[in-house]
Amino acid sequence: MxxxxxxxxxxxxxxxxxxxxxxxxxxxxxxxxxxxxxxxxxxxxxxxxxxxxxxxxxxxxxxxxxxxxxxxxxxxxxxxxxxxxxxxxxxxxxxxxxxxxxxxxxxxxxxxxxxxxxxxxxxxxxxxxxxxxxxxxxxxxxxxxxxxxxxxxxxxxxxxxxxxxxxxxxxxxxxxxxxxxxxxxxxxxxxxxxxxxxxxxxxxxxxxEFSPMAQRTAKKMLNETDDAFLTTAIELEGLNYSRLRQSEDFKEGVEAFHEKRKPNFTGR
Structure with a gap:
């Protein structure tokens, strides 16, 4: 409430x-x-x-x-x-x-x-x-x-x-x-x-329902690449993708996908 x-x-x-x-x-x-x-x-x-x-x-x-x-x-x-x-x-x-x-x-x-x-x-x-x-x-x-x-x-x-x-x-x-x-x-x-x-x-x-870390990352990346050259935007996207691969939320998302269940994201 x-x-x-x-x-x-x-x-x-x-x-x-x-x-x-x-x-x-x-x-x-x-x-x-x-x-x-x-x-x-x-x-x-x-x-x-x-x-x-x-x-x-x-x-x-x-x-x-x-x-x-x-x-x-x-x-x-x-x-x-x-x-x-x-x-x-x-x-x-x-x-x-x-x-x-x-x-x-x-x-x-x-x-x-x-x-x-x-x-x-x-x-x-x-x-x-x-x-x-x-x-x-x-x-x-x-x-x-x-x-x-x-x-x-x-x-x-x-x-x-x-x-x-x-x-x-x-x-x-x-x-x-x-x-x-x-x-x-x-x-x-x-x-x-x-x-x-x-x-x-x-x-x-x-x-x-989404990972709060992935949401924050997506928003920041999209805002920061709005004025960027395509090559720069792709480079930043790759760097952020790599960083999120180390997160607990990504691991949970992959496991939930394979186990056919709803993921429990914690923002870590």
């Missing part, structure tokens, strides 16, 4: 616009944006979200992290007024904070429904899996403010859909429906709105 997460860091004593729960039995933590109806993300909230992901990454009770929004919208984006009030130094940290899910060694799932705009879209792009409902609308609307995305959105999006579609989305502040996002490879899966939580739960259960 989920319970509120207890933080020891005084900077997380009072969470700004979101809540965090943990279910130790399911090895799952949920980070839930909770400033309805649009779950607008404040400047200070970005700093706290980074700290939360770093904390959960160090917590051995947590295997999988789910990022979601309360209500019918994931997030309509950032607090516009906050950009004018923030110092240049603070603004320079935006992309680093929002990239926290990508740096986290554990799998992170974004559950997106309704408006998923601006920083809401950007932090979702930093996650490993994006499960969206048919009501989801992705957008980077900064052009309407005379700005461009500032938290990695255009850069990550271009890696996924290419420069032509990214220009179409960014330069026109275009809204992308959930089904289109799935077809373009932005979303992992698009489901009926009523099935969003059920689909996320099923993905969590599926990921828990």
């Amino acid at each position: 989920s319970e509120p997460y207890s933080f020891t860091d005084p900077r997380l004593a009072t969470l700004d616009g979101f809540k965090v729960t943990i279910d130790p039995a399911k090895q799952r933590a949920d980070v839930i944006l909770s400033r309805p109806p649009y779950n607008v993300v404040s400047m200070g909230q970005r700093d706290q979200l980074r700290l939360v992901f770093e904390t959960l990454d160090e917590d051995d009770r947590v295997r999988i992290i789910v990022l979601a929004g309360e209500g019918e919208h994931f997030s309509s984006g950032g607090n516009i007024k906050g950009f004018m009030e923030a110092s240049p130094e603070h603004v320079s940290k935006l992309a680093w904070n929002i990239a926290a899910p990508a740096r986290c060694s554990k799998p992170v799932i974004a559950a997106n429904r309704g408006y998923t705009f601006g920083v809401g879209f950007e932090i979702s792009l930093a996650c490993d899996f994006r499960i969206v409902s048919e009501t989801c609308r992705y957008a980077l609307p900064e052009q309407k403010l005379g700005q461009i995305p500032g938290s990695g959105g255009s850069a990550r999006l271009q890696k996924i859909v290419g420069v032509t579609r990214t220009k179409d989305i960014v330069m026109r502040s275009k809204r992308i429906p959930g089904k289109t996002a799935e077809a373009w490879g932005i979303a992992t899966e698009c489901v009926a709105d009523a099935d969003l939580e059920k689909t996320v739960d099923a993905l969590v259960d599926e990921l828990l």
Whole structure:
């Protein structure tokens, strides 16, 4: 059963616009944006979200992290007024904070429904899996403010859909429906709105069946080879494969395969 997460860091004593729960039995933590109806993300909230992901990454009770929004919208984006009030130094940290899910060694799932705009879209792009409902609308609307995305959105999006579609989305502040996002490879899966939580739960259960060491290795390797030459990527893949061959989990996986049973992975 989920319970509120207890933080020891005084900077997380009072969470700004979101809540965090943990279910130790399911090895799952949920980070839930909770400033309805649009779950607008404040400047200070970005700093706290980074700290939360770093904390959960160090917590051995947590295997999988789910990022979601309360209500019918994931997030309509950032607090516009906050950009004018923030110092240049603070603004320079935006992309680093929002990239926290990508740096986290554990799998992170974004559950997106309704408006998923601006920083809401950007932090979702930093996650490993994006499960969206048919009501989801992705957008980077900064052009309407005379700005461009500032938290990695255009850069990550271009890696996924290419420069032509990214220009179409960014330069026109275009809204992308959930089904289109799935077809373009932005979303992992698009489901009926009523099935969003059920689909996320099923993905969590599926990921828990794998070796946590192999999961961490796969995520790190794929992130680090995203910009690499093919020869470099293949070399790193081989090195990581060799390292995992020495693990207890690999030995257990091979034995379970031959014995026709479910493996009992321990992360060693």
